Each structure stands twice: as C-alpha cells, then as structure tokens.
Amino acid sequence: MSTSPNIAELASLIGEPSRVMMLVSLLGGKALPASELAQSAKVTPQTASTHLGKLVEGGLLTSESHGRHRYYRLASPEVAHALEALLTISAPQPVRSLRESDQMRAIRYARTCYDHLAGEVGVALTQKLIALGMIEASGQDFVLNEAGKSKLRSLGVEVESSPKSRRRFARQCLDWSERRHHLAGSLGASLTNRLFELGWIERIPGGRAVRVTPKGTSGFIAEFGLDVTGEKERV
Amino acid sequence: MSTSPNIAELASLIGEPSRVMMLVSLLGGKALPASELAQSAKVTPQTASTHLGKLVEGGLLTSESHGRHRYYRLASPEVAHALEALLTISAPQPVRSLRESDQMRAIRYARTCYDHLAGEVGVALTQKLIALGMIEASGQDFVLNEAGKSKLRSLGVEVESSPKSRRRFARQCLDWSERRHHLAGSLGASLTNRLFELGWIERIPGGRAVRVTPKGTSGFIAEFGLDVTGEKERV
DNA sequence: TTGATAGTTCGATCATAAACGAAATGTATG
C-alpha cells in the first residue's frame, strides 16, 4: 500500500529546527557552503555535517565539492515549492524572518569569499574587467594584460605576483550565488584588499557580508564605469 | 493553537508514519471519524486520539463532534496543497509498472485533491481548458476569461467568486502523479462539484479515487472534445 | 615539508515522543 511511500520520512527530515534553518537559507535557489549553513543553523560543523548528509540522502539537497568547500543546494524546484507550501500554512514569523532576509540579501549582494570579493558585486566587477579588456579568461585562470596591469596599479593594487608565492595569480572562482565566475587568486585578494583600504567597501559586522560605501559607489562608476546600485536594486 | 507553529514543528507533525496515513486518508476532502482514521493508520484508538489531538493543535485538522463520533477533516485547502507538494517530491514517479496495484492505478487516473479533481483526468481537463482558450496560466493562478466563463456557466458551474471568500479563485496546483498543473482554488472546487452532480464522475468507495462514468466519458467529449479513455489505463 | 582551514566520522550522552494497557469520560440505545 504505497500511496504514501516516503512522505513521512521526508517530512520528518524537514521537521527539525536546524535542518529547517538550512533549508530556508537555501530557498533562494543559491548554493551555500557547509560552514555557512552550520552558522545559520547555529550548530557546530559536526552536527551540520550530519544534517546535511541526511538531507542529501533524503533527496532534498545536492552537494558539489569545490576546492575544500562543499556547496549544498536544493535538489529541485519541487523541493522549494514544498517548503513554500509549508511556509504558507505555518504562521508568519514576524520580525525575525525580515531581519534574516535582509541578511541574506546583503550576503548575496556582496561578501568576501575567503579573501576576495564575491556576490553580485564581485561578479559584476569581474565581468566589467573582462568587458574593459583588462583581464581575459584562460582555462581555470584569468590573464591580466598590460592595460589592466597599469590601470590597477594606478589604483594602488599590487599587480606583481611574488615569484616565491606558489599561490595562483588570477584564478576563476565559480560564484555559487551568481553561478558565474569572479576573480580569485592573489590578484583577487590584493584587489579586494585595496578596495577595503580605499574605503570603497566595508565589512558588515557579524558575517561575511560586505557593503559598498557611497565613496565606493562613485568610485566604481568613475574608475570602471560600473554601476553597482543597479545590482542592488535588482535583488 | 496558542502559539503559531513554525515550519519545523509543522513538518515534524506531518513527519510521523501514523499521522501521515491519517492525513493522506483525509486528502480526499471528506471528514472521517477517529475510529476509521485509527484503522487506516493501523494503530489503537488511544494512539490515534493522541495523534489527532496534535494535528488539531498544530492547525492541520479541524474536528467536529456528531453524537459520540468525532469527525476530522483537513483544516484548509492550503494543508492539502502542502501535502500534495510533499507527495510530489516523495513519490519517485515515472515508472508505471505492470505490477502496480489497481488501487494505485485508479488513484493516478483520477482522484480528488481535497475538493478538486486531480490525477490524469484532472490534468488533462485543465490542459484542455487551456487549449480551448478558456483559462490561461498567470503566475501561480489561472485566469478565467469570458469565453470560459460562459461555457462553464452553461454547464452549471458556479463561476463567480464570492467576494467575501478569501480563497483564491483559480489556482495552479502541481499534481504529484502527473507533475503538471491542474485547476484548484474555488473554481476548481465548484467545477469538480458540478461534475459529481452531473454524474460524470463518482467516488470509488474506500478512498479518494474517482472514476469517470460512461455519461462522463461522452460528456467530456461532447462538451470539451476531451477523450478521457485515452488517458485510461489498459486495465 | 608544516601549518591552517573545511569538512566528515565516531562514540557517548541526553531528550523527546510513539506505543499501548488500563481506566475515565461521554453519548447513544434498550
């Protein structure tokens, strides 16, 4: 008698506070690393790992390893639909969800990815550098040409890769919230570092999220012709 | 129901085998007494009573006392919708094996989803209404245009949404067995209700499965140009 | 190489809740 085969198992999988926290964090359709999901669920990495394993096993999530990170995302639109249907009958949780969605929005908009800039702004900036002919995708890396080198140097970015450093100079890093590449590697790190120094961006306390300052907004337009407020509005 | 349940409580409420059995039994839209629900869940009356109490407390069911019986029903169409959404991801669909039980086959063919028609027939009818230009998908809803309105009215379907009803008029409901949308909302309910009145469809005792009567078979062809025998199983 | 970081696995502890026997409450029928 299998008119209701896995549904109990499935619902009990959802029916756990920590797992729900993770699932709603993933409702945006973007993929998030295990550490971030652990943080949003307010549990230790061990516990989060157990939960994530069960969610994958249960077909609610899929995972993909990228470097030493493992990114998790909802397995299908149907999963999101089911979660939304459950949200519809669960009473609205007033203030807290609003705050969290603001936080989520901030994270998606701009954040640090290890030591370089990611999120909508990170991707938009990278795409702009490509469009301006300053960098060029080449395999897993980017190539910085002379035009780009002098432009970045004029902004005070360290563009010479230290010969003894074995770190890749300019790497393509797949941005999981945008599903496009942004600039990583030591060049990405020094560029991001310089943006902090210039006061164009600043950390939002309590997380990886970053905001673009008014100075940064005008700076991006003046130096790169990049309007980051456009990105912001679109969220 | 003093405190508004959050999604985790709600899902864990659903995520229990006995309770799922009861909820699925109630998916047909009929109210059932506690004893019958105990039977379908294969637990003792004491256990069933505990479960039912929790389901009412959690806002998934409402109860009504008639004599010494107490009848339970799903609290709202939204609850049915959430259950269907869970079925959509929990039912590893597509294999229509020959060994599939007659009951399962009947359920897939035609059934009530709370108060509207679902299954192959429900989806086929909905698609036909779209093909005939009577309704049109619009976001999460359908829009009923003038042609559709007069056609359905001529069949005796209530097509005016009561202004005081806060229920959505014509909604898209994802069908778990077909993975396509069928017509839900108050319009779906009144259409289905009219099909019962006309004797085009009738309940198969013992579940939420529905069969199309010979009268219905010719009626669907005459009024909608829809051949439901094509959908019908090779029984 | 060494150290740092992300993530997983294992084991022990602890809390929750599902199940049913027994008994109580309530409601119809004789």
Next chain:
DNA sequence: CATACATTTCGTTTATGATCGAACTATCAA
C-alpha cells in the same frame, strides 16, 4: 437506569535521533 460503544487521559516502556568532543581526511598556502 443500565449497557455498549466512541473517544480521551494517564503512566510506563522503549526506541529514535540531536548534539557535541575528539579524532580523522582533504585541500590550500607558505
């Protein structure tokens, strides 16, 4: 009234699973 039946409440047993410390694997950087 008495009896039968539907349902609920109570108390005990038992099973499941969430959690985190500790230890392990892998990737990356210097």
